[in-house]
Amino acid sequence: MKTPNIPQNAPYSDTQRAWLGGFFAGMHSHMLQSASSANQTDARIINILYGTQTGNSESVATDAASVAKTHGLLPVVKSMDEIDIDTLAKMEYLLIITSTYGEGEMPDNAQLLWDSISADSTPRMENIQYSVLALGDTSYDLFCKAGIEWDERLTELGAKRLYDRIDCDVDFEDAAESWISSVIPMMADGVAILDGLTSTISASGTLGPKYNRKNPYSSKVTCNRLLTSEKSSKETRHYEFSLEGSDLTYEAGDALNVVPLNCPELVADIVKAIGCTGQEDEPVNGENTLFSEALRTHFEIKLPSKELLQEIAKRSSDPELNDLLQADDKDKLSNYLWGRDTLDLLRQFPDVEFSAAEFIALLKPLQHRAYSISSSGKMHPDSVHLTIASVRYHSHNRDHKGVCSTYLADLVDDHSEVKIFFSPNKSFRVPEDDSLPMIMVGPGTGIAPFRAFLQEREFRKASGKNWLLFGDRNAATDYIYQDEIEAMQASGLITRLDLAFSRDQAEKIYVQDRMRENGAEMFIWLEQGSSFFVCGDATRMAKDVDKALHDIIEQYGNKTAEQAIDYVNQLKKEKRYVRDVY
Template identity: 50%
Template sequence: MQSTDVQKGPGAYSRTNPFPAKVLKNVNLNGTGSKKETRHLELSLQGSDLSYLPGYALGIVPQNDPELVAALLEELKLDGDTIVTVGKEGDSLTLKDALTNHFEITLLSKKILQQAVEYSENEALRNLLLAENANQLKEYTNGRDLLDMLRDFGPWKASAQEIVSLLRKMTPRLYSIASSIAAHPDEVHLTIGAVRYTTHGRERKGVCSVQVAERIQEGDTLPVFVQINKHFHLPEAQEKDIIMVGPGTGIAPFRSFIEERAVTKATGRSWLFFGDQHAATDFLYQDELEGYQQDGVLTKIDAAFSRDSEQKVYVQHKMLENSQELFEWLEQGAYFYVCGDKTNMAKDVHNALLQIIEQEGKLSAEEAEAYLSELQKQGRYQRDVY
């Protein structure tokens, strides 16, 4: 929710003026022995005048890892207390504060390297920037960060001000909201998977997800704002059926959908497809979901756990196993939702859906595509993928 309005105060909290939300709860949803860490975060919106609908996202303005900031300062041989000016307003702050709170330091772009070359006499950097090495340059920037660049192409003769002038402003991280405000007045909940991986000989950490997992305690505050999502929402008619596909943290908006429908006593049926690695450690919100099923709020749950069997089973396999019933729901006017990984899961789910429509509707591939396009036009096929 971006506001062009710059006045401060309640009602004016926005991307440019985030609200300091107090952390009420921060717990790991995964069981002991899981390869994953998924945080359930509950934040207070009391006094903010912020509100949201199921399907909206929450923006968090994160802070960079203090260890990474310290490593940058050491590599640059610069004092963190050096004063620099940032932004259009020309605000004065310390270099350490600028690197912690104002700039992206975990991403590298062609532009940064092109500008940085002025401050180094390193031949390898000059070569990398030659037109004929465009592919190598692209490969180099992929998965590397500012610290890699500083270590690979030094020595550097840049001032603190020159270093910050290379960097892009920190962008807020958006997360699908995992709660209904009707169920939790003055609160907003999130489901955040901690991103950690090793590449190019260093451990990498997601800026916001690992801040939440490692450094944010209950009682702390996080700067937040609400981001409207007009393309992902519950049907207006309470009697409509909904089919939700949300493996891993993709469960988040569907927790908000289910909570909302429990409060509004919607009469439509609901069917959740959830997936993760192991049933014993990775079935996020299992007790809640099973409670909703017992209460009749959630009609069906089909869960796929990919590492519990020799053949990996994913949400799309569960859809195909239930193809006849799933198609019947669609024919009866059900809305179909997908949330989660855009690269693989959303494509696989899309293809499984086409296969079900083709097979159960006895349609050609072209007719199945047209059927799905029609669902999209009617707002009955909605995706929140990232």
């Protein structure tokens, strides 16, 4: 029996080649006859590259691969940090699936490949036939920017766009499915679909998770405990959700998504502000729903959508708001909106009224919020823990609450049920080699995954050294998990602990200051093979920590700035510098 030719330059590992060979060798002979009768002995490889921060693009890539197999293609799914530009340039059939992060930036695992493909020296790519699926969120100014840039760059380099890019909003599933079902048959054009292949593959293929965004799991909240002191200037809480009887499992480093409900008082105030009663019957997802119920469960009513803002501007004819929207000055608009929610806007323009149906048409669906898991699934197989700072602030003469963090914080019933689902984050993991050191930088709620990592190492009795850098505002009120951290230090699990309490003295002290103070030792750890993990605020902290890391490598590794960049890039390639930042 003849197995299909897998081209030697195809980016398969030896294991993959072996698997593919076995896969075809194991097929029933009539399937292969039908392949050869269609003159199709060379299997067509389709490369599926994903750029992801929280796993959505990776799950779409896996789905695309399953469909590709049913069309007789040989899919190779890779994270963008697993290949280099020369390998990319040799590809023939390419699907790019990428999200956008930060402010219109590439996800971390896509950055290096993007830097390479953006360089002037990049080879032409006329042999590539491709399509791009961009994941994003329309509430960001630079919607799907990363996917758009990939699409444009591939065209510039001469690659042939086989199917138009699709830009997906947060409800990406349907759009992704439609893209996959259109693009795969085009990529498979001329490839024989082997009889019986579909069933062979679906029997062994991966099934999607049982619980997901569309079908979340209802979990009992078994713990909702204040971590910060009553006297603190902030409120950070520890939550535990029961997984008993669910068959759900997770890994340290994954995220848990919580599907919130809006605050009933906010719903009532909004209903009143637009001149409705709340008792109006409105069709939502094909079902008649009371307007107030629809606002509580289905729509984002805190952060105003662009459409709502534009309609309020139009109906109020307010010169300031209209000027702001027309000026296209994003900074001015964000300053105007900072701390101002939908209710503030409605109250600001009391003459603007909406019917329930008009109002709903201007809202975005209520979204889940992601949280870095703060427990190890091995140590706590029946529960999953989160560490969440409650968003509460006063502005525009009233108290404001973050939707999800306070939905959880203000749960009154013991054992309330909350809808959750997991997002695996395969790149954010405790090193497989238990003897390797880990440096973990996690100020504020950034501590969350490192509590999980340390539990994981304790469970595995891992011998590797662990260095934790934690910080928050004040030691007396905000040293969360202090008892646990001190116990881990006493037991030797935490080898080094550096704390940075920013508001205990006149000058701010941050985790990156502690890094610099201990730069010589940090460089030694890196040379010993340590991973460098960062979690928490993306906009300021993660950037400053990144700068400190470069400076330390330059100073203590006796390197130039360029050499330090190369060193850091190598850490990223080896997945030793990974971040979970938001």
